[in-house]
Amino acid sequence: MDSYEQPFATSVVRDLHDISLAEVPESAQDSALARMLGGGGEPVAAFQSSL
Amino acid sequence: MIAATRPFRQFVIKVHSRCDLACDHCYVYQHADKSWLRRPVTMSDETFRRTADRIAEHASAHHLTRVHVVLHGGEPLLAGRERLRRFARSLRSALRGVAELDLRMQTNGLRLDEEFCAMLVEESIVASISLDGDERSNDRHRIRRNGSGSHQDAVRAVRLLGAPAHRSAFGGLLCTIDVENDPVDVYRALADLRPPAADFLLPHATWEYPPPRPGGDTDYADWLIAVHKQWTADGMPMRIRLFESISRLTRGRGSLTEALGLGSSDLLVVETDGAIEQADWLKTAYPGAPETGMHIDTHRLEEAAAHRGIQARRAGLDGLSPQCRSCPVVSVCGGGLYGHRHRAVNGFDNPSVYCSDLLKIIEYVQAAERDETDVRHGWHGLTWTHFDELAAGHGSAAAVRSLAAAQNSQRRALLAAARRADVGTGSEAGWDAVLDLPTAALDVLLSEPYLRVWALACGQSLRGADGHPAEAALSAVARTGGRLTLPVPLREGPDGPEIHLPGMGRLLIGQDSVDHRAGTVTVTASDAAIIVGGRALGRERSPRGTVWQPLRHLYADGLEVALDDVDPSRDCYEYRPLPRLAEADFRRWEEMFAQAWRLIRSECPDHARGIAAGLVTVTPLAPDPSGDDVSATSRHAFGAVGIALPRSAEDLAMLIVHEYQHVKLGAMLDMFDLLDGRDDRRFRVRWRSDPRPLNAVVQGAYAHLAVADVWRTRRRRGIADVCADLHERARLEADKWCMAVVDVLDAMAETGSLTALGRRFVRGMRAEVDTWAE
Numbered sequence: 055m056d057s058y059e060q061p062f063a064t065s066v067v068r069d070l071h072d073i074s075l076a077e078v079p080e081s082a083q084d085s086a087l088a089r090m091l092g093g094g095g096e097p098v099a100a101f102q103s104s105l
Numbered sequence: 106m107i108a109a110t111r112p113f114r115q116f117v118i119k120v121h122s123r124c125d126l127a128c129d130h131c132y133v134y135q136h137a138d139k140s141w142l143r144r145p146v147t148m149s150d151e152t153f154r155r156t157a158d159r160i161a162e163h164a165s166a167h168h169l170t171r172v173h174v175v176l177h178g179g180e181p182l183l184a185g186r187e188r189l190r191r192f193a194r195s196l197r198s199a200l201r202g203v204a205e206l207d208l209r210m211q212t213n214g215l216r217l218d219e220e221f222c223a224m225l226v227e228e229s230i231v232a233s234i235s236l237d238g239d240e241r242s243n244d245r246h247r248i249r250r251n252g253s254g255s256h257q258d259a260v261r262a263v264r265l266l267g268a269p270a271h272r273s274a275f276g277g278l279l280c281t282i283d284v285e286n287d288p289v290d291v292y293r294a295l296a297d298l299r300p301p302a303a304d305f306l307l308p309h310a311t312w313e314y315p316p317p318r319p320g321g322d323t324d325y326a327d328w329l330i331a332v333h334k335q336w337t338a339d340g341m342p343m344r345i346r347l348f349e350s351i352s353r354l355t356r357g358r359g360s361l362t363e364a365l366g367l368g369s370s371d372l373l374v375v376e377t378d379g380a381i382e383q384a385d386w387l388k389t390a391y392p393g394a395p396e397t398g399m400h401i402d403t404h405r406l407e408e409a410a411a412h413r414g415i416q417a418r419r420a421g422l423d424g425l426s427p428q429c430r431s432c433p434v435v436s437v438c439g440g441g442l443y444g445h446r447h448r449a450v451n452g453f454d455n456p457s458v459y460c461s462d463l464l465k466i467i468e469y470v471q472a473a474e475r476d477e478t479d480v481r482h483g484w485h486g487l488t489w490t491h492f493d494e495l496a497a498g499h500g501s502a503a504a505v506r507s508l509a510a511a512q513n514s515q516r517r518a519l520l521a522a523a524r525r526a527d528v529g530t531g532s533e534a535g536w537d538a539v540l541d542l543p544t545a546a547l548d549v550l551l552s553e554p555y556l557r558v559w560a561l562a563c564g565q566s567l568r569g570a571d572g573h574p575a576e577a578a579l580s581a582v583a584r585t586g587g588r589l590t591l592p593v594p595l596r597e598g599p600d601g602p603e604i605h606l607p608g609m610g611r612l613l614i615g616q617d618s619v620d621h622r623a624g625t626v627t628v629t630a631s632d633a634a635i636i637v638g639g640r641a642l643g644r645e646r647s648p649r650g651t652v653w654q655p656l657r658h659l660y661a662d663g664l665e666v667a668l669d670d671v672d673p674s675r676d677c678y679e680y681r682p683l684p685r686l687a688e689a690d691f692r693r694w695e696e697m698f699a700q701a702w703r704l705i706r707s708e709c710p711d712h713a714r715g716i717a718a719g720l721v722t723v724t725p726l727a728p729d730p731s732g733d734d735v736s737a738t739s740r741h742a743f744g745a746v747g748i749a750l751p752r753s754a755e756d757l758a759m760l761i762v763h764e765y766q767h768v769k770l771g772a773m774l775d776m777f778d779l780l781d782g783r784d785d786r787r788f789r790v791r792w793r794s795d796p797r798p799l800n801a802v803v804q805g806a807y808a809h810l811a812v813a814d815v816w817r818t819r820r821r822r823g824i825a826d827v828c829a830d831l832h833e834r835a836r837l838e839a840d841k842w843c844m845a846v847v848d849v850l851d852a853m854a855e856t857g858s859l860t861a862l863g864r865r866f867v868r869g870m871r872a873e874v875d876t877w878a879e
Contacts, residue, residue: 063486063487063488063489063492063777063862064474064484064485064486065484065485065486065487065511065775065776065777066353066484066776066777066778067484067485067511067514067515067775067776068341068483068484068485068514068518069483069484069485069510069511069514070514070517070518071510071513071514071517073340073517074540075517075520075521075524075539075540075542075547076521076540078517078518078521079340079341079342079343080299080301080342080343080525081301081302081341081342081343081344082341082518082521083518083519083521083522083525083564084301084344084522085344085518086515086518086519086522087518087519087522087561087564087565089515089775090515090519090557090561090740090741090775091561091565099350099359099360099361099362099363099365099366099368099370099371100115100173100346100361100362100363101115101117101175101177101363101372101384102304102306102362102363102364102386102442103117103132103177103211103279103306103384103385103386104117104175104177104209104210104211104233104279105209105211105233105276105277105278105279105302105303105304105346
C-alpha cells in the first residue's frame with residue numbers, strides 16, 4: 055500500500071486542542087496511555103467474537 | 106514457508122460449553138454445527154493446565170513476548186468463579202518468565218456479582234459483555250429459554266463492571282447488528298454505559314444462509330454509517346473496533362479484528378475436551394468446519410499451523426477470490442470474515458456475503474476521514490511536505506510545530522488520565538485549579554517538556570500527583586497573568602523539602618522554616634510573580650529559612666533554552682541528571698552553548714531551523730568518568746535533551762543535533778507507525794556493539810544521518826575554518842557514518858517490516874544520503 059490519497063499523513067493522535075481538560079474523552083486518555091506505554095505489544099487482529 | 110512457521114499469538118479457550126441464554130443468533134448453538142453436544146460441559150483443571158503448558162511451550166519456542174488468551178464459551182461464567190481464578194493462575198504460572206499474558210473473557214454478564222468482579226480485578230482478567238443495545242433491541246434475540254429478555258441483568262452487570270473499583274477489568278461491549286433495530290438507539294444505549302470500547306458484529310451468515318436485508322443490498326452498511334455519524338458527532342467517546350480498524354488499515358497499519366484486513370490469522374481455539382480447532386465461527390459454514398483432528402494431549406500447537414484450513418486463512422491476498430483481488434478496498438476489507446465467504450459449491454473462494462456492505466462502509470469511513478476539515482479537526486497530521494522534510498533528516502520550523510501540536514494533545518490526554526487516576530491523594534484543590542486555568546495558561550502548562558513524565562506515572566497510578574497539580578497551576582497563572590492562591594504540599598527533593606514550579610524554579614524549604622513544620626506552603630501567583638510569605642520570589646529576599654532557585658536560561662543568537670537542573674521529573678534518562686549547578690558551571694554552559702549554537706547555525710542551517718522551533722530545555726547530565734560523551738533523549742520529554750557538558754563546542758553542537766534527531770523521531774513515532782511491530786529480530790549496526798531491535802535501528806539511523814551530515818559539512822568547509830586535526834577527523838567520521846547509515850537503511854528496506862509510511866520515511870532518508878554523493 056504505497057499510494058496516498060489524503061492531503062495529510064493522518065496520525066493516530068486525536069486533536070484535543072479545543073477540548074477542555076475535563077472533557078477529554080476517556081477513550082482518548084486510554085489511547086494516549088496505551089500508546090505511550092507501547093500498547094503492551096503490537097495490536098492483534100483479534101478474535102471477532104470477543105472484545 | 107513463512108506462513109507455515111508464523112506462530113499463533115491468540116488462544117481462545119472454551120472453558121464452558123453451555124450457556125444460560127438461548128440467543129437465536131448464536132453461532133455455537135443455532136447454526137449447522139452441533140459438536141457442542143458431545144463436549145464436556147466444563148473444561149477440567151487438568152485439561153486447562155495442559156492447554157496452558159502448550160501455550161507456554163509455543164510462546165517459548167517462538168520467543169513470543171506476549172500472548173493473548175480469551176476465556177470463552179458457551180458462557181464462561183458458568184465455569185464458576187473459583188475455577189476461573191484457578192485457570193487464570195494456572196496460565197500465569199505456565200507463562201511466568203516466558204511471555205506476558207493479556208487475559209480476556211467474553212461473557213453475557215448475567216452471573217457477574219461483586220465477588221466475581223473482584224476476582225476479575227485480582228486476576229487481571231479483562232471482561233467484555235455482549236449487549237445488543239437498548240432493551241427492545243437486545244431482547245429481540247438475547248433471551249432466556251423461557252423467552253424472557255436479558256437486557257436488565259446485562260445492564261446491571263455492565264454498571265457493576267464499569268464501577269471505579271472494577272473498571273480496570275472492563276474491556277467493553279460487543280453488539281451483534283440487527284438491521285431491524287434503530288442504529289442510533291442501539292449506539293446510544295451502549296455509549297450511555299460509558300464502555301472503554303465497543304464493536305458491532307455482522308451476524309453470521311453464508312451465501313447459503315444470507316443475512317436478512319429488509320431494506321436493500323447495503324442494509325448493514327447503512328446501519329453502520331448511521332452509527333458512525335452519531336459517534337463522530339459525539340466526539341468518539343469510546344473506541345469502536347470496526348471503525349478504528351478501517352481507519353488503521355487505510356493508513357497502512359494492522360487491523361484490530363480478524364473480520365477485516367489481509368493479515369494472517371494467528372488464532373487457535375481449544376475446546377473443553379482439549380481439541381485444537383480453528384476459529385469457532387466457522388461452525389456457521391458446515392458441521393465440523395473448525396475441526397483439525399488435533400488435541401493438546403498429542404499435538405504441539407506448531408502442528409496446527411500446517412493444517413490446510415489454517416493455511417488457507419493465512420494466504421493473504423493470494424487466498425482471496427478473483428473479485429476480491431481486483432477490488433479497490435481489498436487491503437482494508439481483506440475479504441471480510443472468512444466464514445462469511447462460504448458457499449457449498451466452491452467453499453470459501455468467494456467474496457463475503459456482506460461484500461456490498463463492506464465496500465460501502467469502508468468507502469464511507471475513508472471519505473469521512475479524507476475530508477480535509479475532519480482531518481484537521483479530528484486528528485493530528487503532517488502534510489506530505491513536512492513528512493518528507495522530516496524523513497530527509499531535517500524538518501522546517503512549521504514541521505516541528507506540527508509535531509509539537511500533536512505532543513500538546515497527547516500531554517492533554519495524559520494530564521486528564523493523571524487526574525482520573527489520582528483519587529484520594531489530597532490533590533483535589535490543585536486539580537480544580539488546573540481545570541479552571543484559562544486557555545493560555547493551560548497551553549503554557551502543556552508546553553512543559555517534563556509534564557508527560559509525571560503525568561504518565563500518575564496516570565498509571567505508579568505515583569500520586571502530590572503537589573504537582575497545584576504547582577503546575579500556580580506556575581501557569583504566574584506566567585500568563587491572573588491571580589491564584591493555593592496550599593502546596595511539600596515534596597522531598599534531593600536537597601530536602603521543596604516545592605517545584607515548572608518552568609520557573611524551585612523553593613527549598615529549610616528545617617527551621619514555619620512551612621517545613623506545617624508540611625505545606627501557601628503560594629500565590631499574581632502579577633507575573635510567585636509570592637510566598639508576602640515575598641515575591643526572585644524579586645525580594647526569600648522568606649526566612651527558604652532558598653529560591655530560579656530556572657536559568659541559555660541565550661544564543663535569539664535562541665532561548667532552559668537549562669533545567671531543578672525539575673524532579675528530569676530524571677527520565679538512562680543517565681543521572683546533575684543536581685543544581687553551581688554558578689560557575691552554569692557560566693561554562695552559557696559560554697559553550699552559545700558557541701555550539703553558532704556552529705549549528707553555520708554548519709547545518711537545515712537542522713538549526715527545527716532545533717530553534719522545538720528545543721525548549723537542556724538538562725545537564727553527570728559526565729562519564731571515562732571522558733566519553735554522555736547524551737540522551739526521553740521519548741516522554743519532547744523538546745528536551747540531556748547532555749553532559751563535553752570538551753568542546755564542536756562536540757556540544759554534535760550532541761545537540763544528534764539528540765534532537767531522537768526528539769523529532771520520537772514525536773513522529775508517537776504519531777505514526779513506521780514499523781509493523783512484528784519483527785523480533787536483532788540487527789548489527791556500526792554504532793553499537795550489541796545487536797539492536799528494529800525500532801532502535803531506525804532511531805540510530807536517523808540520529809547518525811544527522812551526525813554524518815555534520816561531519817560531511819565540517820569536511821567540506823576544509824581547514825580554513827577548523828584545525829587540521831579536526832579536518833582529518835571530519836573526513837574519517839563522515840565516511841564512517843555515511844556508510845553505516847547507508848548499510849542500515851538498505852537493510853531496513855529489505856526487512857519487510859516497514860509500514861507504508863515507514864517505507865516512505867526510509868526512502869526519504871536514503872534519498873537524502875544519495876544527494877550527498879551528487
